[in-house]
Amino acid sequence: MTGRGGLRAADEPGSTAPLAPGRPVVVRAPGKVNLALQVSPLGADGYHRVLSVFQAVSLVEEVEASPADGLSLTVTGPQADAVPADETNIAWRAAVLVAERAGVDPDVHLHLRKGVPVAGGMAGGSADGAAALVACDALWGAGLSRDELHELAGELGSDVPFALLGHTAVGTGRGHLVTPAMTxxxxxxxxxxxxxxxxxxxxxxxxxxxxxxxxxxxxxxxxxxxxxxxxxxxxxxxxxxxxxxxxxxxxxxxxxxxxxxxxxxxxxxxxxxxxxxxxxxxxxxxxxxxxxxxxxxxxxxxxxxxxxxxxxxxxxxxxxxxxxxx
Known part of the structure; x- marks a missing residue:
């Protein structure tokens, strides 16, 4: 990423600093606005083709991952009562995917702090999923590669890969295949x-x-x-x-x-x-x-x-x- 005012594209998910596995980790991920959302008619396969230009905005979700016995999840923030705190939550499912890929038990407590409107078309849930992927990878010292994280993100939902990348990007397929856009x-x-x-x-x-x-x-x-x-x-x-x-x-x-x-x-x-x-x-x-x-x-x-x-x-x-x- 270049200096202030320069051209920039989405950079790598995660942190550049080395982390100590086993200690609580806080990850922040952004909501988005669709600058363009282009949708095809329903296809014979029952799906729509989508082309989207996403932009990440400074309304964010925070996920804190802490060592625990078993998997649990809590939620605070606006409309927290509308967010499931069980295995249907995308952050919960993200933890399970990382644990399976890393070959560890999904022993983690996830705490979500909501900052993106719930069911508002701004991908707050997808941001939770992306943040949980990065947090659990760091917590367990899994060392998943960029490609592995994006593969798991695509399994979670069409907007999750963009929440990993951020900045501005073009999404194709279901929106899950993302290419950084210079901005x-x-x-x-x-x-x-x-x-x-x-x-x-x-x-x-x-x-x-x-x-x-x-x-x-x-x-x-x-x-x-x-x-x-x-x-x-x-x-x-x-x-x-x-x-x-x-x-x-x-x-x-x-x-x-x-x-x-x-x-x-x-x-x-x-x-x-x-x-x-x-x-x-x-x-x-x-x-x-x-x-x-x-x-x-x-x-x-x-x-x-x-x-x-x-x-x-x-x-x-x-x-x-x-x-x-x-």
Whole structure:
């Protein structure tokens, strides 16, 4: 990664510092916003092809892995009560995968500190999975390679490999095959949040219904737009705002029409671009600066079109060890 203001792409997951196996490890992983989410019609195999341009943002999840007898998990933070604390949790499944690959028992207590909206289309669960992979690898001294971590991430879910890489990347396949994108500078975001999440499966089902009804045309592209990639390389927020795209947005608006009002408020506040993040319901507004992001967030709050707001900067690192107690 180059110095401040230079071009940079996703770097390696994990920490460059040597770690002492067996001591508690804290790993931080970012949520994301989809700068572009391009979705094909449902294929004969029952799947959609997806091309996504992800950007990691400074709303983060923390996973602390501590030595324990057996596997257990606890969760704190906003909407923690909506997060399962059993074997269905993606971080739990990540620990099991690392233990199997390392040939050890999955003896670990995982504590998740939520900082990314739950079921908000910002991949908070995927960030938990990525953080747990890195944390358990470090805790047990497994020494898994970059390729092994990414292989396990792909088994966990389509957004998990990106949460390992961070920064900005293009995802293909189910979104799990990620290629770093060269990006300059930082991008400032305001997010309009809703307590009630949206089912990704439900949004895709509505997307399929709209296409079958002929109200949503097939506009799937195999590549991200040249204009978007140029905007990222130039660090041009104005140009990037004009390129934001989410093929699932009409389906999300069909299921939650109030999102349209949130988007209009953000546009009226001068947002450079506004898009539903992922499958929603989070509305992401690209701002000119950090101060402008605060102003957009304040406008959404004043208009009473959101349950909460957050601001963040984009193009931050992926899953990283941030502390290991002495």
């Amino acid at each position: 300059r500078g930082e991008f400032c975001w305001a997010f309009g949040l809703r307590i009630d999440g949206m089912s990704t499966a439900g949004v895709y089902s509505t997307f399929d219904d709209l296409q079958r009804a002929g109200t949503l045309a097939d506009s799937f592209d195999e590549e991200p737009s040249t204009a978007m990639m140029h905007a990222l390389r130039a660090g041009d927020a104005h140009a990037l705002g004009a390129c934001l795209r989410n093929d699932l947005e009409p389906a999300a608006l069909e299921m939650a029409p109030g999102l349209g009002e949130t988007m209009e408020v953000a546009r009226s506040a001068g947002a450079l671009g506004v898009v539903v993040s992922g499958s929603g319901p989070t509305v992401a507004a690209l701002a000119r600066s950090r101060q402008h992001a605060l102003a957009i967030a304040a406008a959404m709050t004043a208009a009473d079109v959101v349950d909460d707001v957050a601001t963040a900067v984009g193009n931050v690192p992926g899953a990283r060890v941030v502390s290991q107690p002495a």
